[in-house]
Every structure is written in structure tokens, then in C-alpha cells.
Amino acid sequence: MGREGLEKQGMSYERLARIERFLDENYVGTGTLAGTVTQVWRRGELALNSVLGFADRERQTRMAEDSIFRIYSMTKPITSVAIMMLVEECKIALDDPVSKYIPSWEKLGVYAGGFMESFQTRASARPMRVVDLLRHTSGLTYGFQSNTNVDAAYRKLKVGELTTAGTLDEMIEKLATLPLEFSPGEAWNYSVSTDVLGYLVGKVSGMAFEDFLKARIFDPLGMVDTAFYVPQEKVSRFCACYAIGALGSKLVSEKGPTLQDDPQTSPYREPPSFVSGGGGLVSTAADYMRFSRMLLRGGELDGVRLLGPKTVELMTANHLPGGVDLPRLSRSMFTEAAYEGVGFGLGFATTIAPASTLIPGSAGDFFWGGAASTFFWADPREDMIVLFLTQLLPSTAYPIRRQLRTLVYSAITACGT
Known part of the structure; x- marks a missing residue:
């Protein structure tokens, strides 16, 4: 888009251009990231569409706008939309006890x-409710947190591990034998909660979870490349995934990124036995932008309505008990939102106190990221979506999300919609 068009969108041509320059000079050009796709959508149009580097460094395959990425935890907002569609149909309620649908969980102890x-x-202070799964106050955990004896049990039983977890039904059975980290509602802990939501979608809808997503979300929105695996005819577009340092740690290896998952031999080449609503999807920039635009527009896109605007408003409000921010309630060793001023809604984080974050933003913007450094946020006040896709584990290695927020907001020349 030219300078005149960007001015109508309230964006600076020069400042948008420095986003791509920054990414190239500091990440892609240095070899830190193999490649990136960055998009900024504002006031109904794409203001920035940057494609840099390689999708597959080993084969010298250039990154493309339609490259396919592992989105890991950016799967969570999609699963959350699915359960909220069923809430709107009164097939499940946010205050329902989870044991209503999983009877073996009725007496889970802490x-x-x-x-x-x-x-x-010890006995839980109150039952786990569906809302606890959406906002990660369920008392469940992730084995990779490596923080408690309960985490260790998750690792031993391979609970929630994408390629070794067995099936979704088996995960539910394993969790029935393990204690909660805390009574539901007492704390925030990043966890397999959203995987459990995927199980509930299947249980309540009467459809396999993956079939529900395809029939009710992907096909209606035209998300043609979003799925739990990459079919043979699309493998040429599938990115390689890289890792730096120990996964789950903030330590960065001096050797730089190494190949973690080869697209030609990846487990994503076949339909998984464990269909993970918490982290199992692959997607493209075009697909995830359509999903994000649906949320920004209050649940509707191009005549297809998945949710009502009041439901989206409910999802993007802060649901943490007491209205506090994440740092004050979190017991988690890992989160995709690590700074103050951020609450958590029904499926993603939301900014509740912009000044406390110490970076530009708006009250009510909502966001989440994935383990391989992918990230998105939507800002209703600015009528804007930003999508950043790459493939580097872990997401904690570099402050690129904070930097991208700073760069994008500094490119705005006219605030508000």
C-alpha cells in the first residue's frame, strides 16, 4: 500500500517500513530467526504484509505468505471460541461443574x-467449573513447567504431550488419577485446561472435536489451511521448526538455533492420535488473520457469524478472581504474557492497565502466542490486528513480542477507529 493509502488508515509509511527493517537487521538477517511473516490489519485493510527469510533453511525454501506454521498455543483461542459457541446454544454453561461432563473428576483432590x-x-474448596478451564484457574498444570511433584507426574504419564500423549480420552482418564495443584479459582496456572475444553466440545456437541472445528469454524470462515496435520499436497509449504537453548527455559544457546522438526519427517505429516485443543493446530497468516478479524468484528466475518458481540465482549474481559492481573495470581513457571497490567479472559490475555505494562497498547486489547514464538493481538479501540508468525522454540528466547508492540503502535499517526 502506498503512502497516501496508509495515511487514510492512520499509519506512517516510514514507521511501518522500519518494522521489516528491524526484523531483518536484528533477527532474520543475523540467522536468529529463519524467517517471518508479519501482518498489520487496520481500519479494514492490510497496512503491512512483510515476508522475510526462509521457511526451511536447510533446503533454502523461501518463506512465503502462504507458508504453514505450527501455531501451538495460538490453538487455544480457537478452542475457546468453539466452547463459547456451545455456551451460546445453551448446551453447556460457564458455571457448570466440569464433573457434570467428566464424572470421574467429581472428587479430585488438591x-x-x-x-x-x-x-x-485434601478436599478442594469448590468444584472446578467450565470457566476455570477457559481462564486457567482450574488447578491443572503442564508437565514441562518442572515446578512441582504434580508436574513430574504429568511428565511421567506424558499428560498433554503432543506426540506421546495417547488419545484425548486417555488424557482425561490419567488426569482423574492425579491431584490438582490448588483449589479451582485460587490461582492462575498455564495448563492442559484447553485440551480438556476440546474434550468437552466433543462430548457436548456429539461430534469429534476436530470435526467440530472444521465444520463450525474453519470451513465457514474459509480457513482452508488450518488443521491438526499437514497433508502431503501441502508439505512443500510447511515450515521447518528450530530451537535454541533448552525448551521451556530462558537460556539461549551460544550455538544458535538448530533444527527441531524437519517438515519432511515431522509428526505433523499424519493425523495425530492426541487431538490437542491447547496446542495442536497448524495454520497460515491468511487463515489466522480471518479468525482474528472475526473476533475484532464481534464474532462475524463476511456474513458468517460464529458468536454474538456480547459473547466476544465477555470473552475479552478480565475474568481473574478479584480483577487482579496475571503476575498477582500466577503460580506458573511459564506464560505467553509475562508483564504487569495484563488480565486473562476466556481464552486469551487482555490488557487491563496499559500504563502498568510499560509498553504501548490499549485497554481491552487481547492477545496470545505460541511456543514457537508466534503471536497475535487485536485492538478494538484502534481497529487493528497484528499477526507475527515464525518457528523458533522457546518463545521466551527473545523479547520480540514486546518489540513488535512498540514498533507497531509507534507507527500509528491517528488514534482511534
């Missing part, structure tokens, strides 16, 4: 001591 073979538990 960890009080011991190890996997001899856990001691």
Missing part, C-alpha cells in the same frame, strides 16, 4: 504432599 505413587490430598 495436592497436600508426597510423590506420584503416594500422593496425599
Whole structure:
């Protein structure tokens, strides 16, 4: 888009151009990231569409606008939309106890001591509710957190691991044998909660979870490349994934990124046995932008309505108990939102105190990211969506999300919609 068009969108031509320059000079050009796709959507048009570097460094395959990425935890907002569609149909309610749908969870206890073979538990202060799964206050955890004896039990049983977890039904059965980290509602902990939501979608809708997503979200929105695996005819567009340092840590290896998942031999080449609503999808910039635009427009895009605007408003409000921000309630060793001033809604984080974040933003903008450094946010006040796709584990290695927010907001010349 030319300078005149960007001015109508309230964006600076020169300042948008420095986003791509920054990414090239600091990340792609240095080899830190193999390649990136960055898009800025504002006031109904694409203001920036930057494609840099390689999708597959080893084969010298250039990054393309339609490259396919592992979006990991950016799967979570999609699963959350699915469950909220069923809430709108009154097939499930946010205050329903989870045990209504998973009877074996009715007497889940809270960890009080011991190890996997001899856990001691105490009674939970209250039952886990569906809303706890959406906002990660369920008392569940992730094994990779490596923080508690409960985490260790998750690792031993391979709970929630994308390629070794068995099936979704088996995960539910394993979780019935393990204690909660805390009573639901007492704390925030990043967890397999959204995988459980995927199970509930299947249970309540009467359709396999993956079939529900395709029939009710992907096909209606025209998300043609979003799925739980990459079919043979699309493998040439599938990015390689790289890793730097120990996964889940903030330590960066001096050797730089190494190949973590080859697209030609990737487990994503076949339909998975464990269909993960918390982190299993692959997608493209075009697909995820359509999903994000649907949310920005209050649940509707191009005549297709998935949710009502009041439901989206509910999802993007802060649902943390007491109205506090994440740092004050979190017990998690890992999160895709690590700074103050951020709350959590029904499926993603939301900015509640922009000044406390110490970076530009708007009250009510909502966002989330994935383990391979992907990221998106939507800002209703500015009528804007920003999407950043790359493939580097872990997402904590570099402050690129904070930097991208600073660069994008500094490119705005006319605030508001």
C-alpha cells in the first residue's frame, strides 16, 4: 500500500517500513530467526504484509505468505471460541461443574504432599467449573513447567504431550488419577485446561472435536489451511521448526538455533492420535488473520457469524478472581504474557492497565502466542490486528513480542477507529 493509502488508515509509511527493517537487521538477517511473516490489519485493510527469510533453511525454501506454521498455543483461542459457541446454544454453561461432563473428576483432590505413587490430598474448596478451564484457574498444570511433584507426574504419564500423549480420552482418564495443584479459582496456572475444553466440545456437541472445528469454524470462515496435520499436497509449504537453548527455559544457546522438526519427517505429516485443543493446530497468516478479524468484528466475518458481540465482549474481559492481573495470581513457571497490567479472559490475555505494562497498547486489547514464538493481538479501540508468525522454540528466547508492540503502535499517526 502506498503512502497516501496508509495515511487514510492512520499509519506512517516510514514507521511501518522500519518494522521489516528491524526484523531483518536484528533477527532474520543475523540467522536468529529463519524467517517471518508479519501482518498489520487496520481500519479494514492490510497496512503491512512483510515476508522475510526462509521457511526451511536447510533446503533454502523461501518463506512465503502462504507458508504453514505450527501455531501451538495460538490453538487455544480457537478452542475457546468453539466452547463459547456451545455456551451460546445453551448446551453447556460457564458455571457448570466440569464433573457434570467428566464424572470421574467429581472428587479430585488438591495436592497436600508426597510423590506420584503416594500422593496425599485434601478436599478442594469448590468444584472446578467450565470457566476455570477457559481462564486457567482450574488447578491443572503442564508437565514441562518442572515446578512441582504434580508436574513430574504429568511428565511421567506424558499428560498433554503432543506426540506421546495417547488419545484425548486417555488424557482425561490419567488426569482423574492425579491431584490438582490448588483449589479451582485460587490461582492462575498455564495448563492442559484447553485440551480438556476440546474434550468437552466433543462430548457436548456429539461430534469429534476436530470435526467440530472444521465444520463450525474453519470451513465457514474459509480457513482452508488450518488443521491438526499437514497433508502431503501441502508439505512443500510447511515450515521447518528450530530451537535454541533448552525448551521451556530462558537460556539461549551460544550455538544458535538448530533444527527441531524437519517438515519432511515431522509428526505433523499424519493425523495425530492426541487431538490437542491447547496446542495442536497448524495454520497460515491468511487463515489466522480471518479468525482474528472475526473476533475484532464481534464474532462475524463476511456474513458468517460464529458468536454474538456480547459473547466476544465477555470473552475479552478480565475474568481473574478479584480483577487482579496475571503476575498477582500466577503460580506458573511459564506464560505467553509475562508483564504487569495484563488480565486473562476466556481464552486469551487482555490488557487491563496499559500504563502498568510499560509498553504501548490499549485497554481491552487481547492477545496470545505460541511456543514457537508466534503471536497475535487485536485492538478494538484502534481497529487493528497484528499477526507475527515464525518457528523458533522457546518463545521466551527473545523479547520480540514486546518489540513488535512498540514498533507497531509507534507507527500509528491517528488514534482511534
